[in-house]
Amino acid sequence: MSSTLQQQPKAETLKTLPEKHGLYDPAFEKDSCGVGFVAHIKGEPSHQIVVDAEIMLQRMEHRGGCGCEPTTGDGAGILTGMPHDFCVKVAKKDLGVDLPEAGLFSAGNVFLPTDDVQRKTCITEVEKIIIEQGQKCLGWREVPVDTEGANIGPTARQSQPVILQLYIAAVSEKDKDFERQLYVIRKRCTHLLRYDKSLSQRKMFYICSLSPRIIIYKGMLNALQVKTFYLDLQDADYSSHIAMVHSRFSTNTFPSWDRAQPNRYMSHNGEINTLLGNRNWMAARQGMVECDDYECEINQLFPIAENDCSDSGNFDNVLEFLLMSGRSLQEAVMLMVPEAWQSDENMDQAKKDFYRFNSAMMEPWDGPASIAFTDGHYIGAVLDRNGLRPSRYYLTNDDRVIMASEVGVVDVDPADVKFKGRLQPGKMFLIDFDKGELISDEELKKDFSTRRPYGEWLKNQEIKLSELNCAMNEQSESHGFNPETIIPRMQAFGYTTETMQFMLLPLVRELRDPVGSMGNDSALACLSDKPRMIYDYFKQLFAQVTNPAIDSIREEVVMSLECYIGPEGNLLETTEQHAHRLRVPHPILTNEELAALKHLDHRGWKTKTIDITYDKSEGVAGLTKRLDEICSEASDAIKQCFSLVVLTDRNISAERVPVSTLLATGAVHHHLVKNQERTRIGIVLETGEAREVHQHCLL
Structure with a gap:
């Protein structure tokens, strides 16, 4: 473990958010930030994608917040595809293990308590749950960080967790089955350890991501510190076909390491105004939820919307639950963030029926929002129905797509621009890496609205x-x-x-x-x-x-x-x-x-x-x-x-x-x-x- 980390002062009050007290309630935590991504449409990984995303993040420094210390940020981070060659190299070097083929292992960064005893307890319980879910723990790698070189501020430094990289191998499952097992592992670990009141540093335990396709590096940093702090990102072998970045401005709230974004499947600029109702309804629906795809009791995943998450974090929790339970990523986003359809006289009737049917299943997560989302197979973005947050994108002749909450975040020669535009209110654009193409909002929603006879169902049942x-x-x-x-x-x-x-x-x-x-x-x-x-x-x-x-x-x-x-x-x-x-x-x-x-x-x-x-x-x-x-x-x-x-x-x-x-x-x-x-x-x-x-x- 780095000597810098071990010399940190014991400032327990800085390691977690305050408890509910007086007029303050952690449930009111909200974000308003800068978000964007760079991706190769054909799914070809390269280190340049990561470099471009880091430049994008640094140029959105003004979108992030900081307190009285300019070197302590509200939070910043980067989500990339799983860098397979890099992971194979460091797993062999640091852990002495040979990783299986891509898709049959997961690597995820985990925040852990600085207290040795509590950290050991967390690691033991995580490994126990991994075995109970029938998977194999390959080991824990220390994530190399440069606290001094990144000039991390005193508050962020005193609340900095120990950061380890967890490697898990699939025993037999592939694709969705393995992902679902990883999801169950993460939820069980989170509920067991983050709510264990015998651990004074329980809120320092946090799994940033646990997926065979994506990995997240984030923290209580500002936009300029991410690349310098995480040495992995500087390795030339670290290649990815996608890189999503986020610079957090925590609106009237406390920053923390775990609340930095990207979240596990999305990044969010804006505010979910309907959050309290959304969370209550998700809690209520847990009594009706059934899914045969899980090999465990589904109530082990509850609560889906967690009390100590921000609005963005809870949106991500529900999105992840819908994704792991059988819905596609883009369908889940359409269910949660529908466009304005009731008064649109020009909208196709099939699409209206699709939205009307969805409105009978779930209320919208409403508020000004620009949301970027990815599961490694797709990456896309959606704007709230009012269009109250900006999103602009470029497609280049070398098959790159660049989307951000503002222009100018990545240098692009105008001659290389194939197409550019801005996301319209309620509209979505999506990159399908398997097909190697951009799917328009019209094509995407026509596909989903015609998959089932929604109009007939409404006529018969409504x-x-x-x-x-x-x-x-x-x-x-x-x-x-x-x-x-x-x-x-x-x-x-x-x-x-x-x-x-x-x-x-x-x-x-x-x-x-x-x-x-x-x-x-x-x-x-x-x-x-x-x-x-x-x-x-x-x-x-x-x-x-x-x-x-x-x-x-x-x-x-x-x-x-x-x-x-x-x-x-x-x-x-x-x-x-x-x-x-x-x-x-x-x-x-x-x-x-x-x-x-x-x-x-x-x-x-x-x-x-x-x-x-x-x-x-x-x-x-x-x-x-x-x-x-x-x-x-x-x-x-x-x-x-x-x-x-x-x-x-x-x-x-x-x-x-x-x-x-x-x-x-x-x-x-x-x-x-x-x-x-x-x-x-x-x-x-x-x-x-x-x-x-x-x-x-x-x-």
């Missing part, structure tokens, strides 16, 4: 509100306006004169959310000594995004409020039954639509209504008791094969106190997520409490 005879329910159930009790009910729900004057009247008369020019000088709910509605405590959550403003024209073209509700199928399968969900064109329902849903008995679907009021005589204790009962009733509805539950406070009276709809909805939602039941039932709300746009958005 349930629409218009089918439910909503007009019939107008006669059978009153609206419940009841003018004689309207004032007491409004008072019970906390309506004020200001609510009527400044919020409701503009909404009703002018069909707009009221906007003021003088700002809001009232105290934040969490700092106020006045009683506030629970909705007010979530207003700051809507301000923590880095999106540019969306104009009304773009909003009309790109945004959609349409959604599917009701039981979902197995995410890892694609069958006609996955389309058997209720399509709701707008989240705000009319009284007639709500009545139709409450009395639903259609194509095997039925609804259970749950009263969310409680007896006033029970006092404050009645609230907690009723919340527990509501959650229990929702779980019982699933066991009784109901497809929907309606949470209603219609039963409010002088003797019945309503539970806040936001509180009841959140309690039920998270109760079902925790028990992995959320995807088995849809939740519909009937409430007199919500009146502002913000409140409806929260619900």
Whole structure:
């Protein structure tokens, strides 16, 4: 081990991210960065590809962040194809082993604790799991690094892990089977060691990659330090057909060695605004996931989305899970980052059907994003549906492709440029190394949209509100306006004169959310000594995004409020039954639509209504008791094969106190997520409490 590493001071607080404390939560970690790649379209490896990518990374130094120390970066790294000749050479020299043919071994860089005892524990457990998965551990190679030569800053140096290169040989599997075993090994090791509270340096354990086709060198570095720090990258025998680089700017968060990018299959410039919901839904889907391709219990892979990852890291986790479970890389990306399709009148119907079917399976991972992705067979990039992050690319006459978040990162003679362009909003471009060609977005999506009869499946299985005879329910159930009790009910729900004057009247008369020019000088709910509605405590959550403003024209073209509700199928399968969900064109329902849903008995679907009021005589204790009962009733509805539950406070009276709809909805939602039941039932709300746009958005 290098003497520099062994002399590091024991600064445990610098080795991991802080725990959740006060207003800080590691779950809020987000990235905004520079990303790009260089590749040879025909799949021919060379050291020049790596050199060009290093130049690209250095020229994106301005995209990366650093703290008060200019020599401690937020993170930077490079992903390359497996350099077979280089690995054969160093494995023989450093480990004394002869590697098998390409594809039958994996090499991956692993971050390990600096404490000798804890590092030995990690290595022992990893080797044990490798044997349990039927593979062969060939050894651990020390990755040569030059901490002094790279001028690594004090903070990065004090948190620097020991870096070893793990070699694993396949016993019999090839291609996907071996990859899947490596995936299981990595997930089992991660869950066992990173959450072992007996290890004080548990968060220093991190497997950068474990694949027979790609390998990653990264760390808490800046863009100029990567090549100098990792001596392997300077070896002329280190050749690759691809090289993806990333310079991290951690948005209002803490940098760390493990959160540097590239991730295992992608690099990301931007921000996933829907992260919290995406993670919760992935946790909920774990109860429905089945896949026969894994030779272990699939729950050993859970959680798929890990709590201590950034938004980019969690995106990568889900992408990897879909890839290892049978989907192709490009199909998985299309599922997670769809283009804007609902309002596109010029889009082919087959493609619309493809996207509509996918929307019934998974919600989009939405936000400003430029994402580069690769599995070694393909490399490509996709832009978010708004096009809020830039991506430009060049194809050259010598069969190179260069893509980056800006131009000028690699010197290219204009005479050598065969084609150049920029990635359009929601569009994808892909290099297929086996075919040796660039596949256009149109060709790619036409291929996937015509593989299955998505339109026919939707026609046969989709349930629409218009089918439910909503007009019939107008006669059978009153609206419940009841003018004689309207004032007491409004008072019970906390309506004020200001609510009527400044919020409701503009909404009703002018069909707009009221906007003021003088700002809001009232105290934040969490700092106020006045009683506030629970909705007010979530207003700051809507301000923590880095999106540019969306104009009304773009909003009309790109945004959609349409959604599917009701039981979902197995995410890892694609069958006609996955389309058997209720399509709701707008989240705000009319009284007639709500009545139709409450009395639903259609194509095997039925609804259970749950009263969310409680007896006033029970006092404050009645609230907690009723919340527990509501959650229990929702779980019982699933066991009784109901497809929907309606949470209603219609039963409010002088003797019945309503539970806040936001509180009841959140309690039920998270109760079902925790028990992995959320995807088995849809939740519909009937409430007199919500009146502002913000409140409806929260619900």
